[in-house]
Amino acid sequence: MSDIEVLLQSPVTLALLLVNISLSVVALGNPDVMDKLDFHVARMRHRNEWYRWVTSGFVHTGPIHLFLNMFAVYTAGPAFEHGLGVLPFLVIYFGSLLGSSALMWLEHFRDLNYRAVGASGAISGLMLAIAMFAPMSQFSFLFMFPMPAFVFSICYILISAWASSSGSLPGIAHAGHLGGALAGIAIVCIWWPYIPQQMINEIVAGTRGFF
Numbered sequence: 230m231s232d233i234e235v236l237l238q239s240p241v242t243l244a245l246l247l248v249n250i251s252l253s254v255v256a257l258g259n260p261d262v263m264d265k266l267d268f269h270v271a272r273m274r275h276r277n278e279w280y281r282w283v284t285s286g287f288v289h290t291g292p293i294h295l296f297l298n299m300f301a302v303y304t305a306g307p308a309f310e311h312g313l314g315v316l317p318f319l320v321i322y323f324g325s326l327l328g329s330s331a332l333m334w335l336e337h338f339r340d341l342n343y344r345a346v347g348a349s350g351a352i353s354g355l356m357l358a359i360a361m362f363a364p365m366s367q368f369s370f371l372f373m374f375p376m377p378a379f380v381f382s383i384c385y386i387l388i389s390a391w392a393s394s395s396g397s398l399p400g401i402a403h404a405g406h407l408g409g410a411l412a413g414i415a416i417v418c419i420w421w422p423y424i425p426q427q428m429i430n431e432i433v434a435g436t437r438g439f440f
Contacts, residue, residue: 235307241315242306245322246299249287249348253295256288263288263346268333271341282330283323288346298348305355321416325354328412329405336393336404350405353389354413357382361417364428365435379432386410 236243256263268285272278289295309318329350337343359366360378368381376384386407393403417424 236303239307239310241310241318242302245302245306249289249299249302250295252284252287253289257291266346268330268343268345270334270337270343273334274338274341282327282334285330285346286326286348286351289348290346294347298352301352301356302348305352305359308359309355317420320420321354321358321413322351324416325358325409325412326351328354328415329402329409332404332408332411333402345402345405347402347405349402350409350412353385353406353409354416357385357410357413358417361414361424361428364432377435379428382410 236246252262252266256266266281266284266288268281269278273281289298306318309321313321326348333343333345333350356368360368360382364377364379364382366378367375368378369375389403389407389410392398392401393407
């Protein structure tokens, strides 16, 4: 079965792709739409527009930003949808999106000019959830450096935490990435409490002989 056939049999993944792409294209062509949907601290504090915690995850800053995030949904979504089921997939996706927004809010709620967009928080949760279920699977950092998923996860969390706390690597919502990743881990631990021990067992077995 081709990747396209798998996608067509994954209606939730397909819906997420279509909504993200459609809203992003409209928002990129109409600044008023982007202004209405983005994560804008001032609007939330002064107008109680808390829906932005969700809508900001469905618009993007440009074609490359959109492509990278949708490629991640395209590659990870069907495995979640068919392997875990629609409800767990949606809980991880939207729970991670809300976790991303929550940490961005905690870090930036005093900055009335702060804005952010993108599905990266939700995708961070998906990727870290994959790493818990299959810690020895291969992830590629920047599409060039393959490494076990658990190593990628550790690096991702540490870099996101460092960049968020230090203000390094500006222009990226590091708090959102970290919040989404931690939310994805938390959801897996709550929904499948046996997974952390299973993950540890797989890592021990997979790295035996290296240490």
